[in-house]
Amino acid sequence: xxxxxxxxxxxxxxxxxxxxxxxxxxxxxxxxxxxxxxxxxxxxxxxxxxxxxxxxxxxxxxxxxxxxxxxxxxxxxxxxxxxxxxxxxxxxxxxxxxxxxxxxxxxxxxxxxxxxxxxxxxxxxxxxxxxxxxxxxxxxxxxxxxxxxxxxxxxxxxxxxxxxxxxxxxxxxxxxxxxxxxxxxxxxxxxxxxxxxxxxxxxxxxxxxxxxxxxxxxxxxxxxxxxxxxxxxxxxxxxxxxxxxxxxxxxxxxxxxxxxxx
Amino acid sequence: xxxxxxxxxxxxxxxxxxxxxxxxxxxxxxxxxxxxxxxxxxxxxxxxxxxxxxxxxxxxxxxxxxxxxxxxxxxxxxxxxxxxxxxxxxxxxxxxxxxxxxxxxxxxxxxxxxxxxxxxxxxxxxxxxxxxxxxxxxxxxxxxxxxxxxxxxxxxxxxxxxxxxxxxxxxxxxxxxxxxxxxxxxxxxxxxxxxxxxxxxxxxxxxxxxxxxxxxxxxxxxxxxxxxxxxxxxxxxxxxxxxxxxxxxxxxxxxxxxxxxxxxxxxxxxxxxxxxxxxxxxxxxxxxxxxxxxxxxxxxxxxxxxxxxxxxxxxxxxxx
Numbered sequence: 207x208x209x210x211x212x213x214x215x216x217x218x219x220x221x222x223x224x225x226x227x228x229x230x231x232x233x234x235x236x237x238x239x240x241x242x243x244x245x246x247x248x249x250x251x252x253x254x255x256x257x258x259x260x261x262x263x264x265x266x267x268x269x270x271x272x273x274x275x276x277x278x279x280x281x282x283x284x285x286x287x288x289x290x291x292x293x294x295x296x297x298x299x300x301x302x303x304x305x306x307x308x309x310x311x312x313x314x315x316x317x318x319x320x321x322x323x324x325x326x327x328x329x330x331x332x333x334x335x336x337x338x339x340x341x342x343x344x345x346x347x348x349x350x351x352x353x354x355x356x357x358x359x360x361x362x363x364x365x366x367x368x369x370x371x372x373x374x375x376x377x378x379x380x381x382x383x384x385x386x387x388x389x390x391x392x393x394x395x396x397x398x399x400x401x402x403x404x405x406x407x408x409x410x411x412x413x414x415x416x417x418x419x420x421x422x423x424x425x426x427x428x429x430x431x432x433x434x435x436x437x438x439x440x441x442x443x444x445x446x447x448x449x450x451x452x453x454x455x456x457x458x459x460x461x462x463x464x465x466x467x468x
Numbered sequence: 469x470x471x472x473x474x475x476x477x478x479x480x481x482x483x484x485x486x487x488x489x490x491x492x493x494x495x496x497x498x499x500x501x502x503x504x505x506x507x508x509x510x511x512x513x514x515x516x517x518x519x520x521x522x523x524x525x526x527x528x529x530x531x532x533x534x535x536x537x538x539x540x541x542x543x544x545x546x547x548x549x550x551x552x553x554x555x556x557x558x559x560x561x562x563x564x565x566x567x568x569x570x571x572x573x574x575x576x577x578x579x580x581x582x583x584x585x586x587x588x589x590x591x592x593x594x595x596x597x598x599x600x601x602x603x604x605x606x607x608x609x610x611x612x613x614x615x616x617x618x619x620x621x622x623x624x625x626x627x628x629x630x631x632x633x634x635x636x637x638x639x640x641x642x643x644x645x646x647x648x649x650x651x652x653x654x655x656x657x658x659x660x661x662x663x664x665x666x667x668x669x670x671x672x673x674x675x676x677x678x679x680x681x682x683x684x685x686x687x688x689x690x691x692x693x694x695x696x697x698x699x700x701x702x703x704x705x706x707x708x709x710x711x712x713x714x715x716x717x718x719x720x721x722x723x724x725x726x727x728x729x730x731x732x733x734x735x736x737x738x739x740x741x742x743x744x745x746x747x748x749x750x751x752x753x754x755x756x757x758x759x760x761x762x763x764x765x766x767x768x769x770x771x772x773x774x775x776x777x778x779x780x781x782x783x784x785x786x787x788x
Contacts, residue, residue, distance in 0.1 A: 216547040216548055216549055216577070216578060217547060217577050217578075218543075218546040218547050218548075218577060219546075219575065219576060219577040220577075223574075223575040223576075225574045225575070227570060227571070227574035228571055228574050228575070231563065231567055231570065231571050234567070235560065235562050235563060238562050239562065300560070303557055303558070303559065303560065303561070304554065304556065304557025304558040304559075305557075305558060305559065305560050307526070307554065307557070307558060308554060308557075308558035308559070308614075309575075310524075310526055311524055311526070311545055311550075311551060311552045311554075312545070312551075312572060312575040312576065312618075313545060313546040313547070313548060313575055313576055313577070314575045315546075
């Protein structure tokens, strides 16, 4: 053992300790978590099969495609935001288990840790989108041009990063191992607020106005925009950007407090 | 044993740490030389964990400075020179033992081969078990393995055997002892006297955020095993009292003299024959009693005299 001589030669790892081994292990942990897999992969697929294939409306025209495609995008978004939220919220569990503290006695920088969490969330989000899209493809019901399958899928996936920030913020804010039970419920509310499950046009007017300020609203409109066509409303972009700023700002704030104290 | 020239493994200077109104550490000065195996002994709330947190750079001293192997604690950690085994928690239940080790190893620029380290920690045969399914002792050996992965120069253990049975404790210390033979500096916090006695070269006794004794196990035992001689003596000659054979410490409070001595007879004889001392009292203590007195907050009244007199300075301890 080279205890005595190595000291002067030792250096800190590159990228603050970020590496692919850790990312792989993190993804493996997610895959092992049955509840997360059920909620983020299976549930949105089931919802699509329930709501997206109804003969009464599935074949109706919606922009450049049909209603089934529209619903498929909605369900992929629901799965993706659940996935990225739970990916971000993992920090809560890890803080509760003392893992964050353990990591602080390794060279892993807190920023690299958050980057790993975000990327893990994105991998899970990609899985959620892919699951719904593949099942959609297999049923043959959703219709839209090939480039829109790709474009909307990418929009959903990248857009779901907003909710990785949300999960991270909540993960730092709520010191509990059951954080996802709370957030799962919150996301259902937000999904209703954004009109993911029921079109907003069916809500009373006052509720519609309120819904336009909820965090999933802007993102939901934006990911459907390529399918629907027409102009992108500034209000949608503003909604998404403002909520991203709130979540990322909140996460940064809690993160700073957390790393000072540990 | 010299490592990195003359830089101490741990250098704590004038460190205070307060949390709001609570003073957890109230002025500690300690230097630990490379290669030493040091026990930080004290009851719960003595400031052991607070001190360790500062050594690891997990918290900052309110005043004073801590340096580790000649650099800032955070720097030493990012270079993989220091690692720690924490009290409890700090493991992910949904990873296996080997995965946890690989995860940890990947974070360092330099690390030992995972299978080797698992073997040294005695957990090679449970490498594929989920951490959540491991016993407390197995988890603790995993924490130890994680701390060994970067082959640190300084290993810090915070109450490493809490909650272990006797057998597990013995196996754990056997592994540590074997490892420390390689010249690693080890600092461990404990509230078990026997552990400090059996495994440390040097014991630093903490009480209420201060060092109350610092020396080898034998020195500490000698301190606590002696008797206290108390006498009324005006204008006492302190240097003469200190110079007495068997006198370990002297405290003068007005006309009262308190001498803690391993040879209380010699001290009493001197006081009676060579000075005008009167009202001489000699109080005896067993080792265990004395230790309890030294480390228990409840026994304050009984132990105060003992404690105040007894501080062997950290300098002396380090020169050992």
